[in-house]
Amino acid sequence: MKWVYHASRLIFGGWWLFSGLMHFLWPHLQPLGDEKAAIDFTLAMMASGLFDWIKVIEVVLGITMLANRAMPLTLIALVPLNVVIVYWNFVLDTGWTEWIFGALSVVFNVVLAWPWRRYFWPICIWRGSPDYGTDLGLERP
Numbered sequence: 001m002k003w004v005y006h007a008s009r010l011i012f013g014g015w016w017l018f019s020g021l022m023h024f025l026w027p028h029l030q031p032l033g034d035e036k037a038a039i040d041f042t043l044a045m046m047a048s049g050l051f052d053w054i055k056v057i058e059v060v061l062g063i064t065m066l067a068n069r070a071m072p073l074t075l076i077a078l079v080p081l082n083v084v085i086v087y088w089n090f091v092l093d094t095g096w097t098e099w100i101f102g103a104l105s106v107v108f109n110v111v112l113a114w115p116w117r118r119y120f121w122p123i124c125i126w127r128g129s130p131d132y133g134t135d136l137g138l139e140r141p
Contacts, residue, residue, distance in 0.1 A: 005115050009065050012108040017062025023055040038093030054081065072119040075112060082109055
C-alpha cells in the first residue's frame with residue numbers, strides 16, 4: 001500500500017501542480033469542455049475571477065502533495081475542489097475521457113486519505129465538548 005500511496009501522491013500532486021500552473025503560463029491550453037454546460041460553467045468561473053483563486057489553490061495543494069507535507073490539511077482542502085471537478089466530469093462534460101478523469105480523482109482521493117484516516121476520525125465526533133480557552137491546544141492529550 002505504501003508504494004501505491006506515494007505513486008498516487010506524485011501523480012496527483014504533479015497533475016494538480018501542472019493544472020494550476022497551466023492556467024497562468026499557458027492560458028490558451030485551458031480546457032473549457034465540449035458540452036455547452038461545461039463551457040458556460042468554466043467561462044463563468046473565469047469571468048468572476050474565481051478560477052484564478054482555484055488555480056492558485058491547485059498549485060499550493062500540488063506542492064504540498066509532492067512534498068508530502070500537511071497532508072491531512074491538504075486532503076481536506078482537496079475535497080471541495082474535487083467535488084466540483086467530479087461534477088464537471090460526470091455531469092457537465094460527459095464522455096469516456098471525462099469519466100476516467102472523474103473516477104481517477106475519486107480513486108486518488110481515497111488512496112491519499114487512507115493512510116491519514118486516524119487524523120480524520122476525531123472531526124467526526126457527533127457531540128463533543130468545546131474548549132473555550134485561549135490555549136492553542138497544540139499539545140497532544
